[in-house]
Structure formats: C-alpha cells, structure tokens
Amino acid sequence: MLVHICCSVDSHFFIEKLQHEYPDEKLVGFFYDPNIHPYSEYRLRLLDVMRSCKKLGIELIEGPYDYENWINAVRGLEKEPEKGARCEVCFDKRFEVSAHKALELGERSMTTTLLVSPKKSQEQLIRSGEAFHTSHGVEFIAFDYRKNGGTNDQSRVSKEEQLYRQDYCGCIYGLTMQRDQQHRLMDEMFSPLSNQILPASIEERLELYTKRMELEEQNTPYRIVKERFLNYRLVRASVKSGGCVIPSYPLFYSTISRTTTEGKIDFEINGQFYLNREEVRFITCETFNALTHLDYANVKALMFSPPSIDIEIALRSHLTQSPFNTSAIMVVDVIPTAKINLILETKTYDDTKEKLIIID
CATH class of the missing domain: 3.40.50.620 (HUPs)
Known part of the structure; x- marks a missing residue:
C-alpha cells in the first residue's frame, strides 16, 4: 500500500x-x-x-x-x-x-x-x-x-x-x-539574504533537528525543550547623512520609538557616538572588528555576511553593560558629522523557541 x-x-x-x-x-x-x-x-x-x-x-x-x-x-x-x-x-x-x-x-x-x-x-x-x-x-x-x-x-x-x-x-x-x-507576525517569511540564522526561525529549527539526528546516530541522549524569550525582526533600515545613503548595519535588538528619527552626533564615550535623539548610538566597523575579534573590510561586507546572532548579542551586552538594552546601535564605516536621518522599522515580541539539551 x-x-x-x-x-x-x-x-x-x-x-x-x-x-x-x-x-x-x-x-x-x-x-x-x-x-x-x-x-x-x-x-x-x-x-x-x-x-x-x-x-x-x-x-x-x-x-x-x-x-x-x-x-x-x-x-x-x-x-x-x-x-x-x-x-x-x-x-x-x-x-x-x-x-x-x-x-x-x-x-x-x-x-x-x-x-x-x-x-x-x-x-x-x-x-x-x-x-x-x-x-x-x-x-x-x-x-x-x-x-x-x-x-x-x-x-x-x-x-x-x-x-x-x-x-x-x-x-x-x-x-x-x-x-x-x-x-x-508572520516571521516564517523572514529569511535574510545574508543567510544569517534568526532566533526561532525555520532555519534555526532545521539546524536543531539535523543535530538531533546526528546525536541519535551517536546514541547520545538529549531532550528538546521550549523556552520563552524576546524575539526581534528587522523590517528595514537605512542611514542618510549629507543627503546620501551610507552603508549601515543595525545590531540585533536595535529599536527606536518610531520608524524614523533624525539628529546629529552629540558626544562620544569609549568609541560609541551618541545621537542627540532617541538613544541611538553609532560605532565604526573598526570598533566592531576590535570588539568581536573579526575582520570585516567594511560595513557592506558585514551586511552580506554577518556573524551569528549570539556574537551580536554579546557585543550589545558589552557596549551597553545591560542584557535588557534595546537602543539602536548602528555600525558605519565613518561616523557622520552632518545631520543624520535614520529609518529603522523593527518588531519585538514575546515568543518561544526550541532548544536541544545534551544529557550527560
């Protein structure tokens, strides 16, 4: 049959x-x-x-x-x-x-x-x-x-x-x-061109269930458990300065209260440049590389081949000294001196995801 x-x-x-x-x-x-x-x-x-x-x-x-x-x-x-x-x-x-x-x-x-x-x-x-x-x-x-x-x-x-x-x-x-x-949010349809694996995405589950099969072939005991967390999806983002769009990369969990904001760099502390509006920060690609021990040639390279989400979250935690910070942190090649126009549309929401635990 x-x-x-x-x-x-x-x-x-x-x-x-x-x-x-x-x-x-x-x-x-x-x-x-x-x-x-x-x-x-x-x-x-x-x-x-x-x-x-x-x-x-x-x-x-x-x-x-x-x-x-x-x-x-x-x-x-x-x-x-x-x-x-x-x-x-x-x-x-x-x-x-x-x-x-x-x-x-x-x-x-x-x-x-x-x-x-x-x-x-x-x-x-x-x-x-x-x-x-x-x-x-x-x-x-x-x-x-x-x-x-x-x-x-x-x-x-x-x-x-x-x-x-x-x-x-x-x-x-x-x-x-x-x-x-x-x-x-229909986040099943979010799949970055960069192939970055997003939390609670289908791609993440595909990796998890592939790993599960490997563990079973090795007779390694495991459990699949669920956990709640704050999820995040980037819808669109761009930075303009001096009338031109400049390459930029928002770190994971970057948000602003509205979709758009504008302002100028107000001050700098330890390589972080603060906009005078919306708690927005800018760092250079050079700073990004130094703190993550990576070697991106420029922001465009970062955009098309980003690191794992875990690396981005670790960097955010280091920069903000807080695991709960969701201020926008934008990576650029050179810190703009002219007026900045930022578009940042995102979604943050309660969600659940599966986790694979190996039993010793």
Whole structure:
C-alpha cells in the first residue's frame, strides 16, 4: 500500500496503527507536499519524516517539490478558509501524483496520513480519494484513527517521539490567514539574504533537528525543550547623512520609538557616538572588528555576511553593560558629522523557541 505522508506528527501515529492492524501489508511512504511553504519548512518536515520512517522501518520516497504547479492549481482560491475549496483542490493535486506513483510501483491501493489530522476534513479527503479510485483504478482506503481517543493518542506519541510539531498546515495562504487571526507576525517569511540564522526561525529549527539526528546516530541522549524569550525582526533600515545613503548595519535588538528619527552626533564615550535623539548610538566597523575579534573590510561586507546572532548579542551586552538594552546601535564605516536621518522599522515580541539539551 502506498501511504501519502504529510508530516511526521500525523504519519508516525498513523503508520504505527497500520503496522499493528495490518502486519503483513508492505507499506511505502510517499512524501509529496508541494503546498508547504517556505522551502526551508518543506525541508524540515521532510527531515523529520525521514527520521520517523527509519524508526518505523518503512521505505520513503520523496515526490517532486513542484510548488509553481501547486500555486497555479489553487489560483483564485487564495482567500478560502481551512477545509474550504482550496484544500479540496490541494488534496486532488497531491492524490493525483500519489495515484500515479502507486501505479508506477505496482500498488493497487493508497491512503493518506492527512486522514488523522484534526485540521483536515475527512469527508473532503474521502471524496477526493474515491474520485481517483474511479479515474485511476487505485483504491483509496480511508482509515479513521481519530475516533476512540485517537487524537489524544496521536498527541502522546508525537511527544514521546519528540517529533517536529509545526503549528500551521503548510501553505502560504493558510499561514497568512492564521497569523492575521492570531495578530501575530508572520516571521516564517523572514529569511535574510545574508543567510544569517534568526532566533526561532525555520532555519534555526532545521539546524536543531539535523543535530538531533546526528546525536541519535551517536546514541547520545538529549531532550528538546521550549523556552520563552524576546524575539526581534528587522523590517528595514537605512542611514542618510549629507543627503546620501551610507552603508549601515543595525545590531540585533536595535529599536527606536518610531520608524524614523533624525539628529546629529552629540558626544562620544569609549568609541560609541551618541545621537542627540532617541538613544541611538553609532560605532565604526573598526570598533566592531576590535570588539568581536573579526575582520570585516567594511560595513557592506558585514551586511552580506554577518556573524551569528549570539556574537551580536554579546557585543550589545558589552557596549551597553545591560542584557535588557534595546537602543539602536548602528555600525558605519565613518561616523557622520552632518545631520543624520535614520529609518529603522523593527518588531519585538514575546515568543518561544526550541532548544536541544545534551544529557550527560
């Protein structure tokens, strides 16, 4: 039987149930989910599915990430709610490819782990599956493992196995509506061109879960725990002086009370140059290098290949002598002497992130 897989939280419990109830059935996992966005999230979910299938001892095949074709398939349905018409088209798209894969492998039946997800309509899934039984000759088998406390059992299994528990379906449209309803920043879409790893980002989780797999291969005990912290995202920033934009780099946690401010350098203390407005400070790239023991040629080099966030936070703590300071600290090549116009749009917010702890 071909088992279309959407994510490890659904698939691990679902496949465990199948293996228990149908011990003689050969199961082949098929990860085909071009709806997942961004691509880093797709990679993260696939990584955890690979781990899950390895633990369960079943073969896993990855389908194509044909995201553009998926976008075209759901065009015009962007505003549909969860379990609406867009979801049905999404199921049709994924089931069509899954049915062709089943035929290619010589399988005559298929199912999907989407059936166990409480966020999905089983009626929609069954309707789509039966349509492809009629058109492709591949029998769709709808297992209902939600009933009789199944959803609670699924949650228990996901915690016991320390699976990656995403908090949105996968598609950009569902994510947008969910974050709007929650009045939350859609920080999943923040991904710096510099490839700097942001706290609580998908990229950070991808690193963590990759490291987790390495630890398991080494039989090193660990736990994944959650912790609360103050998160930060830079939306845009620029510095103008003398009518010209000059290269500048805001240290992590740099904020001002409004989006824009202006002023002139008022005084200097220990290499920090203070603006006469908004508690803004400037340091040179030379000072930045000296305090971080790095060797950037100029601010442009810093902008396109910044250090880790931990280095930036350590530098901020050193400069301000406080772990709670969020004043803007701007790195420039040369301290401006003319009037300065600063644009700094940022978001700071309470958040949670996962942390990997190695158990001695």
